[in-house]
Amino acid sequence: MGSLNIENVKKAFGPVEVLKGIDLEVVDGEFVVFVGPSGCGKSTLLRVIAGLEDSTSGRVLIDGDDVSVTPPAKRGIAMVFQTYALYPHLTVKNNMGLGLKQAGTPATEIERRIKIASAMLSLEPYLERRPAELSGGQRQRVAIGRAVVREPKLFLFDEPLSNLDAALRVNTRLEIAQLHRRLKATMIYVTHDQVEAMTLADKIVVLNAGKIEQIGSPMELYNSPANEFVAGFIGSPKMNFIDSAKLGETAKTIGVRPEHLTVDAKSGAWKGTVVHAEHLGADTNLYLDCEKAGLLTVRIFGVYNAEPGATLFATPDPAKTYRFGADGRVLK
């Protein structure tokens, strides 16, 4: 149980088409992450799956049943929101139990499920508190707990970590990963964050302007992006795109990831001047202004000392260079 099929879902707000025909298949137990730039329709797609928004056309099937006209509470889903969205007037315990109470679950069963969920998320000390008396991280754990007690077929997360600070984000990310392993539930997760997407996902769906650009495992997307957009979106720092007219190539654009460039002081493919160097300890990002290739980012592992103004040569790894055609697709 817990599969999801989306068939040609379109969504328009008035004349503005936000989702332009989405097809997606999620099998039971999978962790799927939606990524894409702001405003591309990730949240809208998630809300359509949840039933909070009606699609203009197309079907949503959960476990093979068409749920297009089923209200959110009956779809067997649970959702965690970016802003926690806890009920301010209820205690943590009642926040978690409300959905079950509405569905008419017996009190002892609610009690049991809250106990398990709060143990899982270390929420026991806070059960009698109200949301206002909790920290941001605790609130988000309550929100996750509220989803867990429903024992849904499908978990939906809409940028659950983006209101948390960096350290807490890592912890909560780990908790979500463990939760997925323990519950073996199907999860759909929306994020802006590369790292979240790469670390959590079984499958990443890259969205852009209401369309799916590519679906694949994190490594598939990293190693063989289907087009320029995906190549630029996955990986950090961003892939370098070089206008090939200057290089005398047949393809429209050449792409090289910063980590697939090597630098040398004496010789190499592209001569350039160091514009800026970022020292991160584990690695160093150099920004090179090259005569032929334009501004390049180079990622060097470990410490590398380069003063701005120095001349360096950058050389791409030919096996890991991507060539894109005029339509943005990868040329084989």
Next chain:
Amino acid sequence: MSTATHSLPRTIGAHAVLLTYTAIALFPVILVIMNSFKSRAGIFGAPLTPPTPKTFDLIGYTTVIGQGDFIHYFQNSLVVTVASLFFVLLFGAMAAFALSEYRFRGNTMMGLYLALGIMIPIRLGTVAILQLMVASGLVNTLTALILVYTAQGLPLAVFILSEFMKQVSDDLKNAGRIDGLSEYTIFFRLVLPLVRPSMATVAVFTMIPIWNDLWFPLILAPSEETKTVTLGAQLFLGQFVTNWNAILAALSLAILPVLILYVIFSRQLIRGITSGAVK
């Protein structure tokens, strides 16, 4: 108090301005209350002095309580004000929720239409309202007043409340929907408590004109049975002789209930503001 943000002259200046304003605002009220405890000669002889043992007199209050059915008038005013307030807040909040929450054809037009009443005084329609009340047999009933005041208060209530309701987090309402709460529960249990401060604001704005109104009670419900306090006080305002003691006493008494309602609502207002700040 930190000295960086509060210099002494500035604090004194601010307080001087506020105290002056308070004095000006309170002056008529204090004058009314003061003089209501004085004899007629005391009122005209020295209107600005507080009652002395010589001028102190409860004649105004005894007249008010003895003559006419003042307790009853009070009751009428209170019933009309509280009932109208209740309906204004209930229907105003519901309309505001619908306008801010649901997307439907003509939403904006509907919002504008409902807000139009802010600019057009309801008294322009007095004749039509009177005809309507006569036709429906509601003349000389409190129901007539309640209906008119509800209509009078709704535009501003809808306008203010829909602005505030737009600010209530969508995620919270959606969380409620996923947990299976009905739209009514979402409205009453999640949204209303969050907009309580703005409800209190609307309540205060709505309540005062209703309590003080003389126009509609005079036209729609002048009977002895349905008189309100403001109308009742006219009893002492004769064409040739005016019983000033009684009028001042009636006015002083009329301040009380509205003051109590105000205190209740302003508490809500302050509680709403501080609870928002801590969260």
